[in-house]
Amino acid sequence: GNGLIDMTRRANLQIRGVRDESWRPLLDRLLDLGLVDHDARREGARMMMVAPDWREGDDSHRIARQLLDRLDELPDLPGKMGFVIDAGAAPLLSGEAGDFRIERARDGGLILRAERRAQGVPVDSGGEVDALLALARWFVESDGARAGRMARHDAPLPDWATGTAEVAAPRPRPVPGAWDGGMAYGLPFGQIDARHLLDAPAIRLTPWRMLLAEGQVPGLSADAADPLIHVEACPGAPTCPQASVETRDLARQLAPHVAGRLHVSGCAKGCACAMPADIVLTGRDGRYDLAFHARAGSAPVRPDLTATDLLAHFGAC
Incomplete structure (x- = not known):
């Protein structure tokens, strides 16, 4: 693929960027491994x-x-x-x-x-x-x-x-760091470089953009204080044709300056996160709508903002 593997909110892995000449060998390998x-x-x-x-x-x-x-x-x-x-x-x-x-x-x-x-x-x-x-x-x-x-x-x-x-009261979900089976790693935007998995131990997938490894995975972060683990952002424009705005660069800039969970969505579909977030930015006609404690596409508190407007609003510039 393109060298990046995505972890989805359904606790699955997605291999993207597979070429016409390589998809069949890839599928055969996944079948041999029992992953398909x-x-x-x-x-x-x-x-x-x-x-x-x-x-x-x-x-x-x-x-x-x-x-x-x-x-x-x-x-x-x-x-x-x-x-x-x-x-x-x-x-x-x-x-x-x-x-x-x-x-x-x-x-x-x-x-x-x-x-x-x-x-x-x-x-x-x-x-x-x-x-x-x-x-x-x-x-x-x-x-x-x-x-x-x-x-x-x-x-x-x-x-x-x-x-x-x-139903019983829920347990807190794991956070990056040690867990009783190994180490938990946060994956910013749910992406991991495929090279990190080449020598990885057995891994458990989660719906939280987090990997539970039965051991150590060199090159991944187990820092629970990393602000990016509290951010959801779809690929955005120009990667996704549905998106009208860039998402992940803006999310990286805003992450250290916001409190709570941040969701930056390129359009109102909200593919990266179906649940409400503390701060939601939704792309619309090339600009961003800002809402709080809402889902992507919710009625904005402040509509029609530029990236510069948002950086200034949250003190990130």
């Missing part, structure tokens, strides 16, 4: 986010492996739908979007929860994947494909999937 499924339908169904600090044989690992083994039993789901397996001592992925979730409950048991429903229903140990598959089938049978996502599907849940079990 030979069956296109199964590959499309492997939309699973797992609490990244899982341990061999624990509930998260066990359920994820069982679900992978039973992907052929899934119905045809709309694109981008996915499963969240968050069965550690307390939830770690509560703020991440999914559709069908297994989570730790307040009473210590596990529950099945549909996205956008505040409560879930208890599931027996060993029956979690049965419950996930049944909820996915119900989604299709109840015309959920028309809505596209569980969060937008308004049909009442079946009685067996309706419960009053509360």
Whole structure:
């Protein structure tokens, strides 16, 4: 590719800049490594986010492996739908979007929860994947494909999937630095130079632009004070044809001067971050709209700003 690998908000890696003459050998290598499924339908169904600090044989690992083994039993789901397996001592992925979730409950048991429903229903140990598959089938049978996502599907849940079990209070997510399995590294803008991974130990992917490594990765930063780890910015113009403004150079300049999370989006789609941020800059017709505690495209507090205006506003020049 182009030498840079992107980490997505869905805890996946993207290899960009692949040429016509190299995509087939690349795909063959990924298939050999088991990183892509030979069956296109199964590959499309492997939309699973797992609490990244899982341990061999624990509930998260066990359920994820069982679900992978039973992907052929899934119905045809709309694109981008996915499963969240968050069965550690307390939830770690509560703020991440999914559709069908297994989570730790307040009473210590596990529950099945549909996205956008505040409560879930208890599931027996060993029956979690049965419950996930049944909820996915119900989604299709109840015309959920028309809505596209569980969060937008308004049909009442079946009685067996309706419960009053509360999700346990979430754990703090890891920050760059040591974690009990190795080192956590922040990746500014979710990008990493492919060369850093050549001799890397086993790695865990996260939806937070962060890599959990089972050891040391030379050349990466584990500095929790790095202001860039609190910034989300899409590629922007001219890389993305949807963007009307530059994003990442501006984000680098602003990062040391803002408090809280900063999101710089080249357009109103907000591809880099679907969640609200403390400060949001949205590109529109070659200028920036400024909003606070909002998503990309939200009504601005100050519209039609230049990069120079923003640098002056935040004292970065």
